[in-house]
Amino acid sequence: MAAIRLRDLFAVVMLFGIYSFVSASLFVVLDAVDVAFTEASVGAGVSTVFMLGALALTTSKEKPKSARKTLLPLLAVTITGLALVYGTWDIPAYGDPANPIHHHVVQRFIEDSPREIGIPNIVTSVLASYRGYDTLGETTVVFTAAIGVLLLIGGARRPSSGRDNAG
Amino acid sequence: MQILGHFNYWIFIILMMCGFYMVIASDNLIKKLVGLGIFQTSVFILYISMGKITGGTAPIVIDKAVVYSNPLPHVLILTAIVVGVATTSLGLALVVRIQEAYGTIEADEILAQDRDDSL
Numbered sequence: 001m002a003a004i005r006l007r008d009l010f011a012v013v014m015l016f017g018i019y020s021f022v023s024a025s026l027f028v029v030l031d032a033v034d035v036a037f038t039e040a041s042v043g044a045g046v047s048t049v050f051m052l053g054a055l056a057l058t059t060s061k062e063k064p065k066s067a068r069k070t071l072l073p074l075l076a077v078t079i080t081g082l083a084l085v086y087g088t089w090d091i092p093a094y095g096d097p098a099n100p101i102h103h104h105v106v107q108r109f110i111e112d113s114p115r116e117i118g119i120p121n122i123v124t125s126v127l128a129s130y131r132g133y134d135t136l137g138e139t140t141v142v143f144t145a146a147i148g149v150l151l152l153i154g155g156a157r158r159p160s161s162g163r164d165n166a167g
Numbered sequence: 168m169q170i171l172g173h174f175n176y177w178i179f180i181i182l183m184m185c186g187f188y189m190v191i192a193s194d195n196l197i198k199k200l201v202g203l204g205i206f207q208t209s210v211f212i213l214y215i216s217m218g219k220i221t222g223g224t225a226p227i228v229i230d231k232a233v234v235y236s237n238p239l240p241h242v243l244i245l246t247a248i249v250v251g252v253a254t255t256s257l258g259l260a261l262v263v264r265i266q267e268a269y270g271t272i273e274a275d276e277i278l279a280q281d282r283d284d285s286l
Contacts, residue, residue, distance in 0.1 A: 009195065009197055009198065012197075012198060012201055013197075013201065016201045016204060016205070019205065019208070020204075020208065023208050023211070023212060026212065026215075027211075027215055030215045030218070030219045030236070031218075031219055031224060031226070031235075031236035032215045032218065032225070032236070032240075032241045032244070033225045033227075034241055034245060035211070035215060035241050035244050035248070038245050038248045039208075039211070039248055042248055042252050043204075043208065043248055043251075043252065046252055047204065047252050047255050047256070050252075050255065050256045050259055051197065051200070051201070051255075051259060053259075054197060054259040054260075054262055054263055055197065057263045057266065058197070058262060058263060058266040058272050059266070059272065070192050073188055073191045073192035074188065074192070076191065077184045077187050077188045077191075078184075080184065080187065081180055081181070081183075081184040084183070084184075085176075085177065085180055088173045088177070088180070089173075091173065091176060093173065105239070106237050106238065106239050109238060109239065110226065110235050110238070120227050121226070121227045122226040122235065122238040123226055123238045123241045123242055123245070126238055126239065126242045127242045127246075134242075134243075134246055135246065138246045138249055138250055141253055142249060142250070142253045144253075145253035145254060145256060145257045146253070148257050148260065149256055149257055149260040152257075152260040152261060152263070152264050153260050153263055153264070
């Protein structure tokens, strides 16, 4: 990712949008069509719009900085990366049907969900029915975040623009 | 064969480290948030690639299919994407407020201003 070296924040945000879209097409290749839909619309679309909005409200140029400060982070990143690569030696290989991840509750989801829920899309029935409380929690998080954004930005607008409590 | 079997994990590690580097090395707060987003998406790729079965199809029930890829990671990551966007937008709102309060979104300048204020 060349986005690290760019100083122009507009280009960084645009590259991030492209990256999200590429990862969405990667999800299609990996059979996760529902995730690809969400990533393309929410990840590549909505979050890019949010970031552009934040750029419009702040500034789109990054200040240059000295090269001295990049050495320590680079070292930390390299060490962490090597440790993670070392950790992959024990992980089961990609695409193997015998992997432990495929042998727990999933078998039951695949076999019984069309009969129990009546929807051919297994992802939907797991999301909305078997793990419905997760989705409820997700909605709570999104609601809380929306309240937070409104309090942070919406509250600040009023004194700076000089309006009274009209709205 | 054994080496190529871990290819997906290495892609994930490279992307994750790019995001990590961006978070800790750049002073600009928006760039930090973009780095956090890259980090996040790399974790999504890890989960989804673990759910893939060679020769499997998308987990939608059809008559001809024999093997379905694992639907459980897909569900978890669907939730994670939406939560990720919610937290990112909250972070961006904080950045906008910081810009209003300090006039800058560079972390070192903000720290310098704080130090001047406390003296």
